Amino acid sequence: AQSVTQLDSQVPVFEEAPVELRCNYSSSVSVYLFWYVQYPNQGLQLLLKYLSGSTLVESINGFEAEFNKSQTSFHLRKPSVHISDTAEYFCAVSEAAGGFKTIFGAGTRLFVKA
């Protein structure tokens, strides 16, 4: 069975500082990996995804995540955060071979301070 662990429930950081949100997963098969972002009182939005190919994937707003198969991790990073990045971030994993179930982590609340 798959599982996802987000190692930090809350991450406070000052504006323009770098940030890393950590995600580890457990699976016995090949996986697809996702990061979703949820702004207050909204649904989740896809931030970025890893399906295959390059292990470093990027979003349009400056976030990036690296798939590390040996460490079963998919950490999310941004070199310089903005106030508008304040949100909850969810790591998610699904089996690459098929199936329809995606497992979500418990979420990390990123709070960017001025």
Added chain:
Amino acid sequence: NAGVTQTPKFQVLKTGQSMTLQCAQDMNHNSMYWYRQDPGMGLRLIYYSASEGTTDKGEVPNGYNVSRLNKREFSLRLESAAPSQTSVYFCAGGLAGPYEQYFGPGTRLTVT
């Protein structure tokens, strides 16, 4: 193109009452999903529909039923609401298989 829409946005029920949460998508997705979101627990899958005409249980199906009315619509029914069903409910649509999903804005349900 509205994406995924959900109604209602908010609902308060008394224990034992029933209600149906509605979800519709205009993205031509084959698969649709119902999740509940509780603090510190992420999203948990209640039911999903891989394609029109099929539905399957997810991680937490007890107390819920679903109907895939057509390709666009996927409803979630609580037959006899309980306080443990107080949660935020999200509907999502996606391509068939293990790919990304597109979420609605959610329904905040309180059962007293």
